Structures are given as C-alpha cells and as structure tokens.
Amino acid sequence: xxIVSLAALAAALFVSGSLAANATDRGGVMTYGRYxxxxxxxxxxNDANVDIWVLSNxxxxxxLPTDDGQDVQAGLATDWKVSDDGxxxxxxxxxxxxxxxxxxxxxxxxxxxxxxxxxxxNGIWGFLVSAIxxxxxxxxxxxxxxLNRPDPSIIPALTVFNTAIMPEKxxxxxxGATDAEKAKAFAEHPVGSGPFMFDxxxxxxxxxxxxxxxxxxxxxxxxxxxxxxxxxxxxxPDDATRILKLQSGDLDGAEFIPYARVAELKTADNLNMELFxxxxxxxxxxxxxxxxxxxxxxxxxxxxxxxLNYATNKDAIIQIVTMGVGSPMKxxxxxxxxxxxxxxxxxxxxxxxxxxxxxEAGYPDGFSTSLLVLAGNQDDLSIGTAVQQxxxxxxxxxxxxxxxNATRTDLYRNGHFFMQTSTWTDDIADPSEITSYFAYxxxxxxxxxxxxxxxxxxxxxxSQSERDPAKRAAEYARIQELHNTDGPLVFxxxxxxxxALNKKVNGFIQIPLGNNIFRAASLTx
Amino acid sequence: MSxxxxxxxxxxxxxxxxxxxxxxxxxxxxxxxxxSAILGVHAKDADVARIKHDLGLDQPIPxxxxxxLKSVAIxxxxxxxxxxxxxxxxxxxxxxxTVMLTVMAALMAVLMAVPLAFIAALRRDGAADSTIxxxxxxxxxxxxxxxxxxxxTVFGARLGWFPVGGYGEGFIDHVYxxxxxxxxxxxxxxxxxxxxxxxxxxxxxxxxxxxxARSKGIxxxxxxxxxxxxxxxxxxxxxxxxSVGTLLGGAVITETVFAIPGAGRLMIDxxxxxxYPVVQGMTMALAVVVSLTFFLTDMVExxxxxxxxx
Numbered sequence: 001x002x003i004v005s006l007a008a009l010a011a012a013l014f015v016s017g018s019l020a021a022n023a024t025d026r027g028g029v030m031t032y033g034r035y036x037x038x039x040x041x042x043x044x045x046n047d048a049n050v051d052i053w054v055l056s057n058x059x060x061x062x063x064l065p066t067d068d069g070q071d072v073q074a075g076l077a078t079d080w081k082v083s084d085d086g087x088x089x090x091x092x093x094x095x096x097x098x099x100x101x102x103x104x105x106x107x108x109x110x111x112x113x114x115x116x117x118x119x120x121x122n123g124i125w126g127f128l129v130s131a132i133x134x135x136x137x138x139x140x141x142x143x144x145x146x147l148n149r150p151d152p153s154i155i156p157a158l159t160v161f162n163t164a165i166m167p168e169k170x171x172x173x174x175x176g177a178t179d180a181e182k183a184k185a186f187a188e189h190p191v192g193s194g195p196f197m198f199d200x201x202x203x204x205x206x207x208x209x210x211x212x213x214x215x216x217x218x219x220x221x222x223x224x225x226x227x228x229x230x231x232x233x234x235x236x237p238d239d240a241t242r243i244l245k246l247q248s249g250d251l252d253g254a255e256f257i258p259y260a261r262v263a264e265l266k267t268a269d270n271l272n273m274e275l276f277x278x279x280x281x282x283x284x285x286x287x288x289x290x291x292x293x294x295x296x297x298x299x300x301x302x303x304x305x306x307x308l309n310y311a312t313n314k315d316a317i318i319q320i321v322t323m324g325v326g327s328p329m330k331x332x333x334x335x336x337x338x339x340x341x342x343x344x345x346x347x348x349x350x351x352x353x354x355x356x357x358x359x360e361a362g363y364p365d366g367f368s369t370s371l372l373v374l375a376g377n378q379d380d381l382s383i384g385t386a387v388q389q390x391x392x393x394x395x396x397x398x399x400x401x402x403x404x405n406a407t408r409t410d411l412y413r414n415g416h417f418f419m420q421t422s423t424w425t426d427d428i429a430d431p432s433e434i435t436s437y438f439a440y441x442x443x444x445x446x447x448x449x450x451x452x453x454x455x456x457x458x459x460x461x462x463s464q465s466e467r468d469p470a471k472r473a474a475e476y477a478r479i480q481e482l483h484n485t486d487g488p489l490v491f492x493x494x495x496x497x498x499x500a501l502n503k504k505v506n507g508f509i510q511i512p513l514g515n516n517i518f519r520a521a522s523l524t525x
Numbered sequence: 526m527s528x529x530x531x532x533x534x535x536x537x538x539x540x541x542x543x544x545x546x547x548x549x550x551x552x553x554x555x556x557x558x559x560x561s562a563i564l565g566v567h568a569k570d571a572d573v574a575r576i577k578h579d580l581g582l583d584q585p586i587p588x589x590x591x592x593x594l595k596s597v598a599i600x601x602x603x604x605x606x607x608x609x610x611x612x613x614x615x616x617x618x619x620x621x622x623t624v625m626l627t628v629m630a631a632l633m634a635v636l637m638a639v640p641l642a643f644i645a646a647l648r649r650d651g652a653a654d655s656t657i658x659x660x661x662x663x664x665x666x667x668x669x670x671x672x673x674x675x676x677x678t679v680f681g682a683r684l685g686w687f688p689v690g691g692y693g694e695g696f697i698d699h700v701y702x703x704x705x706x707x708x709x710x711x712x713x714x715x716x717x718x719x720x721x722x723x724x725x726x727x728x729x730x731x732x733x734x735x736x737x738a739r740s741k742g743i744x745x746x747x748x749x750x751x752x753x754x755x756x757x758x759x760x761x762x763x764x765x766x767x768s769v770g771t772l773l774g775g776a777v778i779t780e781t782v783f784a785i786p787g788a789g790r791l792m793i794d795x796x797x798x799x800x801y802p803v804v805q806g807m808t809m810a811l812a813v814v815v816s817l818t819f820f821l822t823d824m825v826e827x828x829x830x831x832x833x834x835x
Contacts, residue, residue: 040609047564124564124572180579184609203608203618204786205692236690236784240674245689245784248682406557406799412566413573422566437567444569 023221028523029230030505032516033242033254037204037235041190042183043164044116045123052161052427053514057209057231059164059192062091062110062143063155069279069429069512070338072159076105076193076216077143080158086150086467091158093141098214099167100197107137112168114145122179125162127436128428129154150465152472153430160428161515167191195226195519207233209518217519227507227522243500246271252505252523255516257498258378259323265500272503275325275496276510279334279426279434282326282379284371284387284419284490285412289450293416299369302486303361309347309490310354311394312387318493321382326493331480332438334494336512339431341477346484346491354394366395372411372420375402380421383492413448419490422447425514431476435460439483449488456482533823537816541809548808549593552801553586559606559799580606582801593805602809603802607795612806615791620810622692623787625699626779627772627814629707631765634714641715642722643749649727658723661716669775673709673782680705690784706783710775714768721764725757732756759830766822770815 040046043059056064062077079092097105116122118132131151136144147154157163166186174185190198195217196209210230217225234251236242239258246254247268257265257273266273286308290300298304318326327335330342358364371387373380384400391398403411411417426434436443440460441452459475466472483489497510508521560576561568577583581592596603602612641661645654664672681689693702729735730753738748777789788807795803827833 039607121575124568184604187609202692202786203610203615204790205784234691234784235786237790238782238784241677241690241782241784244677244682245691248685248689250689250691403556405797406555406562408557409561409566410557413561413568413570420566424567444567447567 024219024227024506024520024522025525026219026221026223026227026522027229028525029232030228030252030508030518030521030523031232031234031250032518033234033236033245033251035235035237035239035242035256037233038207040184041187041198042123043161043166044125045180045183046161047124049425049514053510053516054233055161055164056194056515057196057518058190058194058198059161059166060194061159061161061164062093063158065156065159065429065511065513065515067509067511067517068277069336069426071429072155075159076110076165077158080155082155086152086465087147089145089147089154089158091143091145093143094216095141097193097216099170099191099193100212100214101167101170101191102214103167103169105165105167105193107139107141107143109168110143110165111135111137113165114163116166116179117162123162125160125427128157128160128433129163150467152463152466152469153428153432156428156430164192196231199230205235209233215519219520226519228518231518231521246500246502249502251502253499253501253508255497255499255510257500259321259325259495259498262323262325262498270503272501272505274499274501274510276499277336277512278495278497278510278514279336279512280423280497280514281329281332281334281425281494282321282383282421282423282492283329283332284383284492285422285447285449286419286488286490287415287417287449288488289415292418297369297418298361298363298367299418299488301361303357304363305486305488305490306347307354307357307361307394308391308396310350310357311391311396312347312490312492313349313390314345314347314491314493315349316390317383317386320386321379322493322495325498326495329491329494332483332487332489332491333431333434333480334426334512337426337431337434338429339473339476341473341480342484351393358394363395366391366397368397368399369418370399370401372401372403372408372417374408374421375404383421387490415448415450427513429513432464435463435476435479438489439479439487446483446488451483451488453482529827530824533820537820540816541812544812545597545805545809546590548805549590549801550586552796552799552804553589555799557799558582559801562797562799563607602806605795605800605803607798607800607803612802615803616788616806616810619786619788619791620807620814622699622785623773623776623780623789624814626703626707626710626776626785626787627769629700629703630710630714630772630776631769633707633711634718635765637711637715638718638722642719642726645719646723646726646730657719661712661719664712665716667712669709669713669778670782672712673706673779676705676709677783690782692785702783703785706779706785710772710779713775714772717768718761718765722757722761725760726753729753729757755829759826762822762825762829766819769818773811773815 036050038051038054039048040051043055061075063072064075066073076094076097077091078094081090099105114135118126118129120126131147131149131154132145133148134146170191171182171186174182176182176185195212195215197212199208199210201207211226215224219225219227236245242254243261245251262273265271286299286305288300289297291297314328318324328345330345331340333340371384373384388398412420438447439456441457456479459479463472463475499510501508504524506522509517511517560573564573604611605615641657645657648654677689680686687705688702691702693699735752738752777793780787780790792807
C-alpha cells in the first residue's frame with residue numbers, strides 16, 4: 001500500500017513537473033533596453049526604424065509575417081485570396097475582434113486604415129500599397145481590395161506596419177484639422193489591437209506597454225496571448241551602460257550589443273546571447289557617374305568596380321568589424337530576402353584578378369578616391385581603415401572623410417561623393433522594395449549612384465505585375481545577376497541582430513525585418 | 526546695488542536676441558536638413574521636397590526667421606520635426622532634469638571644495654595639502670565619460686548602492702538616481718574651485734588687515750569666515766559662474782553614460798537630426814539658465830565686494 005501511494009505520488013509529481021515544463025509561465029513585465037527612443041507612433045506617417053521596429057506590438061495588421069520573415073500568416077484576417085486575374089484580394093476578418101479599448105474592429109475601420117495608408121503623399125510608405133485602387137468592406141467581415149494592376153507583393157504588404165488597422169472614430173476624434181495634426185495627437189496615446197496597449201511614455205527614458213486584454217491569439221495554455229503583463233522599454237544610448245544594466249538584472253533584454261562584446265556575453269551564466277537572422281546588409285555604395293564635382297571618376301568603369309570588389313577581403317572585414325558574426329553577401333539582397341538567387345559569396349578575395357582588372361581598365365598604377373564614413377561610428381571607421389589598407393595593394397589611395405549623418409546624407413543625395421558606407425534592412429518580406437531602391441533607376445537612381453541598366457529597369461517593371469511566381473523568380477534572378485556583376489556596390493557582409501536576453505526570457509524574437517515581437521515572450525518564474 | 530541689478534537685468538535682453546539670431550542662422554548653415562536627416566540616404570527626392578515644403582523649409586532663411594520671430598512673440602517655439610512635440614513641452618520635460626543634475630553637481634563641488642581648500646591652505650605644503658591636491662589632480666584629469674562608467678560599474682552593478690543609470694520616479698528617487706552622475710560631474714569642478722580658493726586664501730591669510738584683526742584678538746573662526754573667506758571667495762565665485770557653462774556641456778556626456786533623459790542628450794540628438802526648432806528652443810532655454818547663473822554670481826560678487834557694483 002505504501003509503495004503504491006509512493007508510486008502515485010511520483011506519478012503525480014512527474015505529471016505536474018512535465019506540466020510546468022510545457023505550459024508557459026504567465027505574468028511579469030519584461031524590461032527591454034533600447035539604444036534610442038521611438039519618435040512618432042503613427043504607422044503611416046512615421047519614418048524611422050526606432051518606430052517601425054516596435055509598432056507591431058501596439059498595432060495589428062490583417063496578416064502577420066512568419067517568424068522567419070519569409071512568409072505570411074493569419075492576423076486580423078483569417079483567410080485571404082488573390083483572384084485569378086490578380087486584380088482583387090478578398091479577405092475574411094476574424095470574428096469578435098476588438099481594439100484595446102474594447103470597441104469592436106469594424107470592416108469600416110479596415111477600409112479607412114488601408115485607404116489612409118494608400119493615399120499618395122501620405123507619409124513615405126505609400127509605394128508599398130500603390131497598387132490599391134479601392135477597398136470595400138461588408139458587415140459579414142469580408143474585405144475586398146481591388147487593384148489597378150496585378151501586384152505580386154500585395155499579400156506581404158498587408159503585414160507591413162503602414163497597413164495596420166487603426167480605430168477610425170478615435171483617430172478622427174483627435175484634435176487637429178488635418179490628418180497630420182490628428183496623427184500627432186493620436187500618436188501621443190495610440191490605440192490599436194496589437195498584443196500590447198500603450199500605457200505611458202517618458203520621452204527619452206521609458207515607454208510602458210501593458211497587456212491588451214482583447215488580443216485574439218491564444219497561447220499554448222489555451223488562454224489569450226500575450227503571456228506577459230507588460231513590456232517596458234528603457235532608453236539607454238550608451239552600449240556599455242545598457243550591458244551593465246542587463247548584467248545587474250535591471251533589464252531582461254538589450255538590443256544592439258556591440259559585436260566586440262558578443263563572445264563575452266555568450267559565456268555569461270545568466271544570459272542568452274542571441275544572433276537573430278536579419279535582412280541587414282552592409283556595403284559601400286559607389287558613385288558611378290563619369291564625373292564627380294568636375295573631376296573624372298574612375299568608379300564609372302565597371303572593371304574598376306569589380307577590381308575593388310576582388311581586392312576587398314570580406315572574410316577579414318567580417319573578422320575585424322563583426323568579430324566573425326557576419327557572413328559574406330551572395331547577392332545585393334540579403335539571404336533572408338525572398339527570391340535571393342545568390343549561390344556563393346560574391347567576388348571572393350583575389351588580388352591578382354583585381355590587379356589584372358585595374359590594368360585592363362587603364363589604371364595599372366591605381367588612382368585616388370574618397371569614402372564618406374560616419375564620424376564617431378566605430379564600425380564605419382574599421383571598415384574604412386580596412387579597405388584603405390586592402391586597396392593600397394592595387395594602388396588605390398583612399399581618403400576617409402568623416403562627417404556626421406546629416407552632412408553625409410546631404411552630400412550623398414546630391415551626388416557629391418565617390419563612395420560611402422551604407423546599410424539597408426528590408427521592411428517587407430518581398431524582394432520588390434530593395435530592388436526598386438537598388439536596381440530600378442527611376443526610384444532613386446539606384447541608391448543615388450547613377451547606375452542604370454535598361455534591362456534591369458524593364459525586368460523590374462515586368463516583375464511588378466507578374467502573376468506567375470516562377471517567371472517572377474526568373475526576372476529577379478536576372479536583375480540580381482546584372483546588378484551583382486557590375487553594379488554600384490562593394491559587397492561587405494550580412495549581419496544578424498545581436499540581442500542579449502536574460503535566461504528567464506523565452507519566446508522573444510526579432511524577425512529578419514527588424515520587428516521586435518513580444519507577443520509570445522514570457523518570463524520563467 | 527538695485528540700479529546695478531536693473532542694469533544687469535536689462536543687458537540680458539539684447540544678449541538673448543543675439544543668441545537667437547546666431548543659432549537660427551548657424552543651424553541652417555550646417556550641411557544637410559531635417560528632412561533628409563530623418564528620412565536618411567534612401568529617401569526619394571519627391572518625398573523630401575514635399576515634406577520640406579510642408580515644414581516651410583523651402584522658404585528663404587530671412588522669411589523663415591520672420592515667421593520664427595512671429596511665433597516666438599506669442600510664446601510658440603514651434604514643433605519638433607523628429608518628435609512631433611511642441612518644443613515648449615520638450616523644454617519643460619527635459620530642462621529641469623539637466624538643471625537638477627547641474628545644481629546637484631555644483632552643490633557637491635562647493636561642499637567638497639570649500640572645506641578642503643581651507644584645510645589645504647592652512648596646512649600649506651603639509652601632508653593634508655599634498656593629499657588633497659593629489660586626489661583632486663586625479664579627479665581633474667579623469668574623463669567624465671570614463672569616471673562615470675567606473676562609478677556605475679563599482680557602485681551600481683557590483684555593490685548595488687546606487688541604480689545603474691536612469692532617472693527614477695519622484696523627487697527623492699531622482700536625487701538618488703542623479704547622485705553618481707552629479708558626483709562624476711562635480712569632481713573636476715571641485716578640483717578647479719579648490720585650487721583657486723586655496724590660492725586665494727593663501728594670498729589673503731597673510732594680508733595686513735588679517736594680521737591686524739588677529740592682533741586685535743578677534744576669534745580665529747570669525748576672522749576666517751568674515752575676513753578671509755569673504756575676500757578669498759570673490760574670484761572663486763566668478764570662476765564658479767563661468768564653470769556652469771562647462772558643467773552643462775559635461776552634462777551632455779554624463780546624461781548619455783547614465784541614461785538620463787535630460788536636455789543635453791536631446792540637444793545632441795537634435796543637432797544630429799537637424800531638428801531646427803528644438804535646437805533653437807533648447808539653446809534659448811540653456812542661454813537663459815546660463816545667463817541667470819551669471820546674473821546671480823554677479824549679484825553675489827557685488828555683495829561680497831561692493832566695488833563690483835559701482
């Protein structure tokens with residue numbers, strides 16, 4: 001008898017033990033250290049990553065990006081379908097969905113929000129939904145989006161922050177005469193339907209989000225997400241201080257860990273040093289116009305550009321700048337971008353080939369040129385000094401010009417530059433955004449470089465209304481081939497998002513597009 | 526004295542007007558503009574042009590200045606381009622933080638400098654003097670940035686006596702959070718004040734009127750406070766006033782290391798972002814703080830040495 005009861009006790013312990021291991025702990029507030037504060041929490045009118053990367057916690061979209069950032073999953077809409085002619089998207093809204101103030105999300109809110117996002121000249125993101133002609137919603141929760149052309153990126157576009165669904169009545173009731181004025185007032189205390197709702201914001205210091213009791217998604221225990229009671233963002237611009245606060249337990253997570261500290265934090269007992277896959281690429285962009293500020297520009301010769309690429313030891317730069325955390329680029333778009341057609345590292349280091357190309361281009365003894373780097377930015381400086389030394393081997397004398405960001409942007413946008421260090425992160429799980437900026441000259445002259453390929457331009461225009469996925473992939477493969485071969489970039493590396501988390505944090509991710517997703521995050525008790 | 530007070534007060538008006546004009550023009554002469562700064566290198570020309578137009582930044586600078594003067598006249602300093610908040614409310618949020626940090630640092634500096642200067646001066650060239658001067662020399666030569674990180678690591682993270690950065694909630698909590706940053710700011714100021722005051726005391730302590738007072742049999746403490754300190758302080762007070770500007774400058778770095786949401790950090794972000802309205806408004810606000818400090822130290826100087834007011 002005694003033995004039996006002991007066995008029962010053991011079984012009971014085992015069951016409760018395994019339950020504890022499976023069910024996610026609920027409750028607690030996760031404190032997350034950010035390098036900079038948000039600026040403007042309007043999904044349509046914002047313009048910076050500091051806003052974009054936290055917006056989805058407050059505002060929900062019809063569809064959501066998958067965790068790998070490559071595909072879409074259900075959001076406020078449960079079903080979505082593109083018509084055979086590619087001209088209509090029909091979605092079905094989830095039943096009984098509410099904003100965080102408890103008011104129902106009506107089809108009219110959806111229509112209003114998408115129209116606001118698609119209004120030309122409303123913010124800078126309208127191009128992502130420029131194919132939208134009209135939107136209608138019926139009371140049974142059917143949303144019909146009619147397009148002015150077939151748009152292969154319309155489905156991923158419905159996961160992007162600017163198509164977030166906002167409460168029309170509350171927004172329109174905000175003080176102000178214009179949409180921009182109302183947005184300023186509304187964004188001071190935003191209301192959406194994301195997993196969290198806005199609670200308070202001490203600018204430059206702390207932003208508090210609390211659990212949205214009306215969020216639709218369920219956790220692994222069958223109760224509504226999120227697991228956390230709230231998320232508190234603390235703004236700590238200094239890297240060393242941010243890490244110190246994480247180590248002392250004041251923070252549960254900290255973003256933008258400098259690469260130099262990654263190895264050290266990997267060995268810390270109480271921390272998980274995460275390197276989330278990203279769409280971030282780091283490269284040098286070259287001005288390829290024949291003349292720059294009245295001087296002849298050797299970079300206008302494709303052979304010179306190839307020579308510089310071959311003379312750049314990418315692996316060495318990855319070691320020097322990212323302490324081995326980065327990886328070489330296989331195409332101008334990141335490996336995490338859909339339809340990347342790269343097969344291996346571009347321009348593997350080959351000094352002899354570089355010298356031969358320089359001679360062919362008519363510069364056997366090299367030339368002098370310059371690179372704009374961001375003053376005070378350690379990564380930029382390391383990259384600059386590294387390529388300066390590497391290119392000396394083919395006779396290229398590189399002057400590093402250190403300027404602040406606004407100055408650099410001004411020089412760059414107006415074509416007063418030879419080269420500059422640059423980074424890019426995708427905002428949408430689709431290759432169209434980066435390609436329109438990098439390879440399609442009408443957008444911004446291929447990154448303001450002056451590079452233009454008629455073939456790439458034509459292919460991109462075709463791909464924008466291509467309904468056959470295989471054909472679209474082929475078009476993208478050819479655009480990448482053209483741009484990767486003689487385009488205006490010196491390819492450096494792709495790098496992940498380095499985030500350090502306390503070991504008790506589970507389920508937090510930063511997806512490749514950069515969004516910090518707290519909806520399934522939890523704290524182990 | 527009251528006439529002097531009035532004259533000094535009136536002098537502030539043209540000073541402010543001049544600062545306003547200079548800042549307005551200078552910030553616009555910097556390369557770049559707020560719109561391209563915020564939209565970044567990938568922005569489209571049409572977007573930049575449209576937003577510039579909406580903000581009135583496509584107008585000639587004199588026209589912009591007239592619009593600016595018109596709004597200033599009705600107490601409107603404009604709206605932050607980056608943060609979309611009225612500049613007045615930004616100043617109200619951020620300036621008190623920096624002022625509190627600076628006042629705490631100034632108080633700490635004075636509380637350290639005055640007694641130690643006396644000890645050093647009265648035990649001239651003795652062990653105490655050398656120790657005090659040596660210790661402050663170290664404080665003076667250590668960069669605020671580095672000192673701040675050391676203090677944070679030792680007294681914040683390791684010992685847990687103080688919070689690791691941040692500003693806290695409520696007055697007492699603010700003082701607690703600002704203790705380490707204020708101390709790291711105060712150390713170099715204390716060193717400068719201490720050296721200056723020590724030298725002045727040494728100069729005064731053997732002056733004929735002090736020797737005379739001593740020979741009259743006046744109590745040593747009264748001599749020290751009424752005769753030595755009063756005249757020795759004059760140059761130190763002037764130096765203190767001048768140092769407040771430096772303290773505010775140091776606050777920018779301290780605020781970054783200690784993650785304090787003050788005016789200094791906002792100012793740096795705004796200059797990098799070419800957020801013209803914030804740079805203008807904040808410069809004005811800081812100019813008022815500095816001018817008021819000068820004004821107050823002038824008044825103290827005039828009280829210590831009535832010849833100043835003549």
